[in-house]
Amino acid sequence: MIYFDNAATTPLRPEAIETIDKVLRDHWGNPSSLHHMGFEAEKIMEGARRSIAENLGVMAEEIIFTGSATEANNMVLQAMAAKGPHANLVISPVEHDSILNPAKLLAQAGLAVRVCPVDAEGRVDPQQVADLVDEETVLVSIMHVNNELGTIEPIEAIGPLIKQKNPKLHFHVDNVQGLGKVPLDLKQAEVDSFSASAHKLMGPKGVGFLYLKQGRAIAPLIRGGGQERGQRSGTENVAYIAGMAKALDLQLQDQEARDRVVRLNQAIRQGLSQIEGVHFNSPETGVSPYILNVAFTGLKAEVLLHSLEEEEIYVSTGSACSLGAPSHVLQAIQLSNKYADGSIRISFQAENREEEAEPFLEAVRLAVADIRRYTGRGGRG
């Protein structure tokens, strides 16, 4: 099996599974309970919080555990609804749905949603973002690494420019595809909050966190017992939180992982470029090595996906042909239909190996030729 759909989700690191297993078996107490069982669970959870904070160079109190990055994004965006109808927010058109859909909700509530255009690589221009900011701007939300293209947004340049114009605004970053993979200087970027998810980092699904800068408390989305300092009620998923901390720690320790992924990405890019009618949707520079989005003319991506799946090779499509339209990201970069129909996303994780490149390329070459032969519409009329 070759699994190259890691931007969707990753396998778990064995160490993360062991950690989760141990906590589930031995430390299943409620971290809010006063007795010993609760105290033990609390110690594990706070240890995980400290570990994540140290790895990020932030304070432990700035980490709020959530059920997903989608939840973390919703927390920040939906909190802005209370800011009143005169307020506005600035986003990019290539954000994840967990930003775009809450933004639509805010628009319905009367807030102005300003969408900064992107270039052909899916990147915003920092100055253009800043130009959209005014005194009434309550939120700027730009993702760090685009989940379809891998494009790195200029977060570190945007932060100072927008804060200069309006120091009070909240700068939120969707960091799901960036954390542990593409460095981000939170201080330089003047980030107020960012979202993260464990299952993109070889940790478990169903857990994530919001980094929320001290002094930037927001109205909670979920109310109840007041866990997570009132920012996110609900008994914490201690085992998965511990598994997430473990996965992030290993990801950051593995200095060579990134180099391996870079080499694998290059080998695949090089191999694919030999195929006729290929077009790279991912930029060449300013891009995460973990994501490679590529288009083939004359075929439907979904057919390629299923053909590769028969060889136990897994990728994802940039557009489901059955749904008719290309993804909002491919639309935003105005990719021509010639390419949009045949776009697939290849995405890696730390444990992928360079040796996987050649069998992958061979399978793609065969499948592309086969599909073009039968559905290329070039037959006798």
Add this chain to the structure above:
Amino acid sequence: MRQVLSVSYGELILKGKNRQTFIKEQETAIHRALRGIPIEESFYQFGKYFLVVDPAQQAEAIRRLQRVFGLVFITPSWQVAKEESLDAASQACLQALEDRLVDFQSQPGHGKVPSGHGQSPAGLTTSPAASQVAPGAGPSFQPLPSFKVKAKRADKSFPIPSPAIGAKLGARLLEAHPELPVDLKDPDILIQVEIREDIFVSCRRYPGAGGLPAGSGGRGLLLLSGGIDSPVAGYAMARRGMGLGAMHFHAYPYTSERAQDKAYRLAQQMSQTVGPMRVFMINLLDTYKAATLNCKPRNMTLLSRRMMMRIGSRLCDQYGYQAMITGESLGQVASQTVQGLEVVDNAASHLVLRPLIAQDKTQIIETARDLGTYPISIEPYDDCCSIFAPDRPNIKPRLSDIEEDEKNLPIEELLEAALATVKILEID
């Protein structure tokens, strides 16, 4: 006195030599539909079938029975033993009357609305929709509803003649409700009294799905594409008593696994109404590939459908189906021209039934909604028809031309290859 459900069979199954077989099949279908609802007792009296179910579950039982083919009416009734005399029967009539009076109190401003008869079935529309009265259309004054008691003796040995029973019971009701007018010609509330081994009193009846009991009309193999039409076609035949199997053609990996799953879920949904089904999944990719390389693109749909007919005919022979069923409707898509249908038909060695041939799409969609298959059908997963569909299909094919083009295909080989991919899934 207790509450029972009376179930009226269609007349057709009461006649003929196969009566006993039909009745057994009908009972099986009834009990299958009521699975999960405990039936305390079931019995016949003078040819009518009665079920005793928990009154709390009665509404659900009626809803489900309305989907059983072969039933004309479902009538909730009060059962009174004859020994209990007409006094007990008049008690039942009073309950029935008061039960119906509630309808009139809850519908202010309406004239003669709730007749208690002809309520459209909870699920499927099998006849033109019952006429509806626009809300608020009636005058604001509200006449009291009139009533009538109508008696019928299935047991002719019962000493009192029917009209006299009706008159006696009617008089008792007037004592309790002197304010209500009696209307013998067109009453708002009709209370029916049937004398069988016991006496049965009813004031409402629900129309059944009609048609013929499942399995009484042979076995047919449905081409189940994943679209809107084919489930409706299967339903139409099942309603006339045909037992169903289904075959779904896919072209994996050119089509998604989810397309097959969609077809399977459609069959599951259908089986709630049409009974158990066997589903055949067949990969037709080799045929599509061979036709792409060797034949004219505009003939693709016709060539592949002819192959489906051949495969279906083989499955009919092997698994005991007498006919194939398709959801084709004349002129609906390019391949469904009269010429196209003839060319496809020609490849089948079994009867091909096309119950929707003269139906409009809007009609078909309406039935698909009632059947509950519509939301599944409109899910976006491609079936092989759409992936390999030609840009400019041949809408007026000539058989000789198609046969000529087909000479470029190793038909027997492709047929065997496709049959080797058959996967069988059983529902129920």
